[in-house]
Structures are given as C-alpha cells and as structure tokens.
Amino acid sequence: MRVQGPGRILAGKRCILIAGRPTWAEIDLDAIAHNLKVVRDRCKADVQVLGVVKADAYGHGAVSIAHALARAGVERLGVASIAEALELRQAGITLPIVVLAGNYHRAERLLQQNRLQPVIFRHEVLDALEASIDPGEDPLAVHVKVDTGMGRLGCAPEELPDLVARIQRSPAFQLAGVMSHFARADEVGQQTRQQFESFTECLGPSDWQGAVRHCANSAAIFADSAYHLDMVRPGLCLYGVDPYDEASSGQLQPVLSWWTRINTIRTLPEGSAVGYGGRWVSRRPTRLGILPVGYADGYPWAGEGRAEVVIRNRRVPVVGAISMDMTAVDLTDLDGVEELDPVALLGGPSDRAVRADELCRWSGRLVYELLCSIGPRVTRVYKAGGLAQVGAPDLRVVLP
Numbered sequence: 001m002r003v004q005g006p007g008r009i010l011a012g013k014r015c016i017l018i019a020g021r022p023t024w025a026e027i028d029l030d031a032i033a034h035n036l037k038v039v040r041d042r043c044k045a046d047v048q049v050l051g052v053v054k055a056d057a058y059g060h061g062a063v064s065i066a067h068a069l070a071r072a073g074v075e076r077l078g079v080a081s082i083a084e085a086l087e088l089r090q091a092g093i094t095l096p097i098v099v100l101a102g103n104y105h106r107a108e109r110l111l112q113q114n115r116l117q118p119v120i121f122r123h124e125v126l127d128a129l130e131a132s133i134d135p136g137e138d139p140l141a142v143h144v145k146v147d148t149g150m151g152r153l154g155c156a157p158e159e160l161p162d163l164v165a166r167i168q169r170s171p172a173f174q175l176a177g178v179m180s181h182f183a184r185a186d187e188v189g190q191q192t193r194q195q196f197e198s199f200t201e202c203l204g205p206s207d208w209q210g211a212v213r214h215c216a217n218s219a220a221i222f223a224d225s226a227y228h229l230d231m232v233r234p235g236l237c238l239y240g241v242d243p244y245d246e247a248s249s250g251q252l253q254p255v256l257s258w259w260t261r262i263n264t265i266r267t268l269p270e271g272s273a274v275g276y277g278g279r280w281v282s283r284r285p286t287r288l289g290i291l292p293v294g295y296a297d298g299y300p301w302a303g304e305g306r307a308e309v310v311i312r313n314r315r316v317p318v319v320g321a322i323s324m325d326m327t328a329v330d331l332t333d334l335d336g337v338e339e340l341d342p343v344a345l346l347g348g349p350s351d352r353a354v355r356a357d358e359l360c361r362w363s364g365r366l367v368y369e370l371l372c373s374i375g376p377r378v379t380r381v382y383k384a385g386g387l388a389q390v391g392a393p394d395l396r397v398v399l400p
Contacts, residue, residue: 051238241356
C-alpha cells in the first residue's frame, strides 16, 4: 500500500504509521462508493439519497466521507447540528445539507447564510427562523418532521397541514421535504408498518410542490421498498454495517478497519498478574504483547476477558484489564511474533477478522456507539484507488 501524507511522503509495503503512537483506522472510500451503489440498487431510479454523516460520519471522518459521497453522486447530506454542517461547508462541500436535530437557538441566521436545510416541527421555530431571514437572499429550504411513534422530535400528524400551509404561503421559506423517523425498523413486527401508514395517511394526496417525502433509514431501506418514497436516508449501511444479518445479501463492504502495532513483548512467569486490579493471572509462562491502544481511543473497556485481536492471521485473546492507553494480549500460542507486528483490532483483510458485531457482543455496546467512540488519537488513513491519504497533520511515515 502506498501512503501519502503531509509533505507527500511515500512509503512502500511495510511502514510504521506514527501519530504520536502507531494506532490508526483505515477508511476505504471505494467501499463507501460501493455501499452507496448497493443502496441505489435497492431503490427505483428516481429515489434520491441523503447520506447521513452526523457524528463525524459515525467516527469515519465527516469531511472525507462527505467528499467521497459527493463524488459518488449522493443528492443530499444529513448532519445533527449547524456546527457539523459548517465544518462541511468550510471544507468545500456544496451539496444541500439537512440539519436533522432541530436545534438552532441563536444561530438561525447561519442557516440561510450557508444554504442549510433545517428540520422544523413547531410554529415557534418558524417564528424565530422567519425573523432571521434576509429577504434579499434565497428562501430558506426547510423539512417538516412528523412524529409517528419515535416520541422525540416532530409535530403530531394532525398538525402537519397547518405547518405546511404556513411555509408554503411565506416568501421566507421553501418546503424542501416532509419526513418521519422509524423507531424499530431493524426488528420484525408491525411497529414500522404502523408508523409508515400513519405518515402516508397524514401526507394524503397533497401537492407537495417538489418537496421530497422521506422516512427510510438503513434498516427500512432493506426491509421494504414501499418505505423509500422520494428519498432514503442511509447511515450505518453506508459504512458497511448490515442493519440485518441477511438483508443486503452480504453485498455491503466494511469501510473501517482498526489497527495498531505490538509495542512491547514480555515473558512473564506462571502466577503473574496483569493489569489494574490483577484480575487476570497467568496459569503458565506467558508471552505477553502490549498494544498502544486503550479505552481513551475507544477500545471497549468492557471487552476484558472476552475480546480478541488478529495477529498474523490468528486470533489471540485480550487479557487483563483494558486500560486508558494500553491493552495486553496473550501471544504464547503464536510463533514468530515480533515487536511492531501489525494487529487488527477490528476488520481487515484476514478471514479471521474481528467483526463489529463481535466486538460489540464482547463489550455490550451498540455498533453505532463503537464506531462513534473511536477517538481523535486514532489517526484516520483514507484509502482510494490504491493510494492512502493520511488525515492527521502530525503523522509521519517511518520505514523499518
């Protein structure tokens, strides 16, 4: 693999990535484009796609992922906040950006100035937005959210006509969309169908004047094509995580793999305690590998005694308490391991690769939580077309 970083430093096959410490995540942008195509193939040709890149693109790096999605032809992007949207605008993203979380207090003016599309569901929010509008600029495009059973944000279905009528008669606004959100689309049952029927019933036969109707998240995209309407909102599936075990027929490609290198190898005698609390004690002379990764990087503390990593295409167990900056693994049954050997914490090309759902099962976490928790100390390396672009200003490439 070729690695390109600051100063256009290039390295060969075996390099040591150092951003203070050799722990990094590889983000496959070609897989992002592939997964978007999988979503497209599930939908009719006229269905638009809003790529969800909130929470730093689920820990993958919002700016790089947004650029990849833009190149792949996505119609809109979705973020949680104005701050997330501004980061994308400042990075040169020109696509329409929908701000999903509905929090605009004292920042309303930024929406129109940066061509952002807020989600609204109350007249009070419209009041504040209308007061901020510059009549000399384009109207503010808005999406109205209907609560059909999620119980968080959204107007009641019977309130939708009044909100839409107000938006359509005001020169300050343009109705860009009407939306809802499913609470249990990844479960078998009637809840999602009931939510969808509630949504479509309140939409009725109205003339939406070009506004898109949308409610399908990743799970709903694969559950039923009826849920697609005018636009779908894939999030987790864009990153290669299947919302069901079989729904995508294995077509999705994992985007993120998480790596480190063995920092130190030690041999401990039988009866040696390892880690805080001394909860793991060696039952034989043990070859121990110390990895420069811990819970401060997002590696789950609760994986103690259950988690595994992959070294030289073999799984080895994590032993002892996972600490803030270090994790220990038992190398005793693995021959030929050396310091600086690469370690796959999550994903990677091996047929023994640790899957996200496995690491979550070992640690009692959600896949969303795991991905979003991979911290800023973990350098992101973006791969596309055989090149890798380092996403950290302090990263150096050092040849062994």
